[in-house]
Amino acid sequence: xxxxxxxxxxxxxxxxxxxxxxxxxxxxxxxxxxxxxxxxxxxxxxxxxxxxxxxxxxxxxxxxxxxxxxxxxxxxxxxxxxxxxxxxxxxxxxxxxxxxxxxxxxxxxxx
Numbered sequence: 001x002x003x004x005x006x007x008x009x010x011x012x013x014x015x016x017x018x019x020x021x022x023x024x025x026x027x028x029x030x031x032x033x034x035x036x037x038x039x040x041x042x043x044x045x046x047x048x049x050x051x052x053x054x055x056x057x058x059x060x061x062x063x064x065x066x067x068x069x070x071x072x073x074x075x076x077x078x079x080x081x082x083x084x085x086x087x088x089x090x091x092x093x094x095x096x097x098x099x100x101x102x103x104x105x106x107x108x109x110x111x
Contacts, residue, residue, distance in 0.1 A: 020026045037044045078085045089095040096102050 014022070078088055094102055094104065
């Protein structure tokens with residue numbers, strides 16, 4: 001008797017469910033979509049993060065490629081002209097000739 005009442009109650013609630021919740025294929029598809037979206041190793045959140053990281057790395061790659069081109073041009077310019085090489089060494093590394101003295105002025109704003 002109890003089982004019969006229980007079955008009637010279940011049938012009453014079963015009839016109230018929308019059609020897509022009764023369809024086992026739709027339920028399987030929904031469960032698969034939820035699993036892939038949130039629980040899988042390659043879920044949507046990690047895919048979005050990986051795509052963002054890829055975009056950042058590509059932009060960094062473009063920046064470094066442009067820097068390489070600029071540095072190669074500077075290197076070619078320095079190796080071709082001794083006057084420019086001397087100027088670069090004096091400005092960048094504070095090199096001097098043996099009979100010279102160098103004074104470096106640092107503004108207070110930089111400190």
